[in-house]
Amino acid sequence: MAPMAAKAVINLDAIAANVHTLRARAGSGAAFMAVVKANGYGHGAVPVARAAIAAGAGWLGVAQVSEALEVVRGIGGLPDGVRLMTWIFGPNGHLREAALAGLDLGVSTPGQVEAAALAARAAGVPLRLHLKIDSGLGRAGAPPFAGQFEALVRAALGFEAEGSVRVVGVWSHFARADEPGHPSIQAQADAFAGGVALAERLGARLEVRHIANSAAVLTRPDLAYDLVRPGLAMYGLSPIPDLATAAELDLVPAMTLEASLATVKRLPPGHGVSYGHLYTVPDDIGEQGTVTGTVPLGYGDGIFRSASNRAPVQVGGRWLKIAGRVCMDQFVVDLGPAAPERAGDRVVLFGPGLGGEPTAQDWAEAAGTISYEITTRLPLHVPREYVGGGAARL
Ligand SMILES: Cc1ncc(COP(=O)(O)O)c(C=O)c1O
Numbered sequence: 001m002a003p004m005a006a007k008a009v010i011n012l013d014a015i016a017a018n019v020h021t022l023r024a025r026a027g028s029g030a031a032f033m034a035v036v037k038a039n040g041y042g043h044g045a046v047p048v049a050r051a052a053i054a055a056g057a058g059w060l061g062v063a064q065v066s067e068a069l070e071v072v073r074g075i076g077g078l079p080d081g082v083r084l085m086t087w088i089f090g091p092n093g094h095l096r097e098a099a100l101a102g103l104d105l106g107v108s109t110p111g112q113v114e115a116a117a118l119a120a121r122a123a124g125v126p127l128r129l130h131l132k133i134d135s136g137l138g139r140a141g142a143p144p145f146a147g148q149f150e151a152l153v154r155a156a157l158g159f160e161a162e163g164s165v166r167v168v169g170v171w172s173h174f175a176r177a178d179e180p181g182h183p184s185i186q187a188q189a190d191a192f193a194g195g196v197a198l199a200e201r202l203g204a205r206l207e208v209r210h211i212a213n214s215a216a217v218l219t220r221p222d223l224a225y226d227l228v229r230p231g232l233a234m235y236g237l238s239p240i241p242d243l244a245t246a247a248e249l250d251l252v253p254a255m256t257l258e259a260s261l262a263t264v265k266r267l268p269p270g271h272g273v274s275y276g277h278l279y280t281v282p283d284d285i286g287e288q289g290t291v292t293g294t295v296p297l298g299y300g301d302g303i304f305r306s307a308s309n310r311a312p313v314q315v316g317g318r319w320l321k322i323a324g325r326v327c328m329d330q331f332v333v334d335l336g337p338a339a340p341e342r343a344g345d346r347v348v349l350f351g352p353g354l355g356g357e358p359t360a361q362d363w364a365e366a367a368g369t370i371s372y373e374i375t376t377r378l379p380l381h382v383p384r385e386y387v388g389g390g391a392a393r394l
Contacts, residue, residue, distance in 0.1 A: 005260045005296045006259035006296055008385070009255070009385045010385070011254050011387050013388030014352070015052060016389070018236050018251050018254070019032065019052050019056060023056055025221055027221060030212075030228050033228065034052030035234070036061065036071065037231070039380070040235075042302075042378040043235055043384070047386050049074070051388075053082055057082075059084070061086070062084070063087060065094045065103070067086070068084050072101050086104070086105060086106070087107075089112070095116055099120045099125045100125060104128045104129075105127050106169075113129065116164075117159035117164040120164045128168045128169075129165050130168060130169030130171045131204075132171055135187075135189075136188040141173070150198060153167075153198065169206060170192075170206055173211065175188065177213055177220070178215040178239050185220065208227045209226050212224050212229065213230060213231065214234070214239040217233065218233060235253070235375065236255075237251065237359075237360055237371040237372075246353075253360060255351070256351035256357075257297075257350055258349065260343075261341060262296040263293065263294045264335070264342055265291070265292060266292075269285050269286070269289055271289070272324075273324040275324070276325055279324035279334070290334055291334075291336060291337065291338075292332050292334055292335060293335050295330060298327045298329040301378075301379060301382055303331065304363070304367035304373075305326045306367045306369070308322060310322065311367060315348075316345065318336075321334075350362065
């Protein structure tokens with residue numbers, strides 16, 4: 001198949017540098033879980049996992065058991081001393097395979113504990129469980145309310161006594177860690193501490209207690225406990241963009257999304273551009289009109305339609321905006337009346353920002369979303385090219 005005229009370049013040195021920065025921030029007492037769910041936030045779970053492990057991550061984290069099994073396969077088995085935790089599964093959750101693969105499992109209900117115990121028994125390998133307390137997010141996890149977390153702990157310790165599971169962790173997740181100082185953060189930290197104390201009082205011998213995502217590692221390193229679980233910041237993006245840029249946090253964005261101009265042509269003043277003619281070539285541009293170029297990426301390739309007429313791109317060192325609607329496979333850029341560009345010339349949608357190009361955060365603002373979604377929505381068919389020291393080991 002001919003290569004697509006667009007690619008995402010992933011800098012594995014940036015991933016490694018961000019792991020080092022975040023580990024230093026969390027302090028020496030905390031191990032590091034590289035969160036590589038959703039295909040490594042679009043960067044590629046397997047290459048990122050390898051780069052993160054090489055940079056000192058002792059843990060990997062993904063949402064679904066199926067993703068976890070793919071990552072284990074992709075990296076050729078978990079290296080000695082590296083653990084992989086997964087936390088979303090339904091009734092037919094591949095738990096037997098999870099046990100056989102030596103995965104760590106996050107559980108939220110006594111029913112999930114029982115399913116894990118039955119699967120582990122069938123596999124003949126105990127499953128390592130992390131009991132999730134809903135300390136305030138109101139999503140997964142057992143809340144302390146009405147004895148639900150206590151029931152989870154008791155169920156898990158019951159199965160531990162018969163040997164089918166081992167209770168190794170208590171964990172939780174913040175609702176508003178990206179709003180430093182919000183009272184819910186301390187309230188959740190207190191509820192988490194209460195849950196840990198309860199589990200230990202009931203007999204749990206915990207290896208790890210963990211609650212900190214990217215924003216918490218950066219703004220509340222005192223809550224790093226034994227293990228931190230950063231995702232976004234490891235990819236070099238700021239989880240608190242209103243307060244600090246990636247550069248201000250010493251993070252290096254790892255993804256550059258670029259394309260080649262597919263076609264270049266001239267349009268007269270007043271000419272409409274793309275569906276709905278949301279953009280028109282300015283009437284006062286002069287009778288020579290303007291030069292427009294088509295960029296071969298559209299919403300079928302993860303480009304947000306809500307970024308129509310708004311998102312920035314860099315062409316020939318100039319910062320331009322999308323002209324008109326983002327279509328399924330392409331969008332248009334008004335290159336200006338004197339543009340020297342030709343078909344095949346490079347367009348950078350976003351990158352680290354170090355060469356003046358827009359960033360994923362700029363795209364998030366233009367599209368009315370968060371940078372998480374900008375990189376994560378990039379589908380598998382957009383080629384990834386890996387650069388940096390770690391790429392040699394792929
Ligand atoms: C349970 C859990 N831990 C950690 C993370 C990493 O979060 P972030 O990317 O904000 O660091 C996520 C991602 O949403 C998550 O669901």
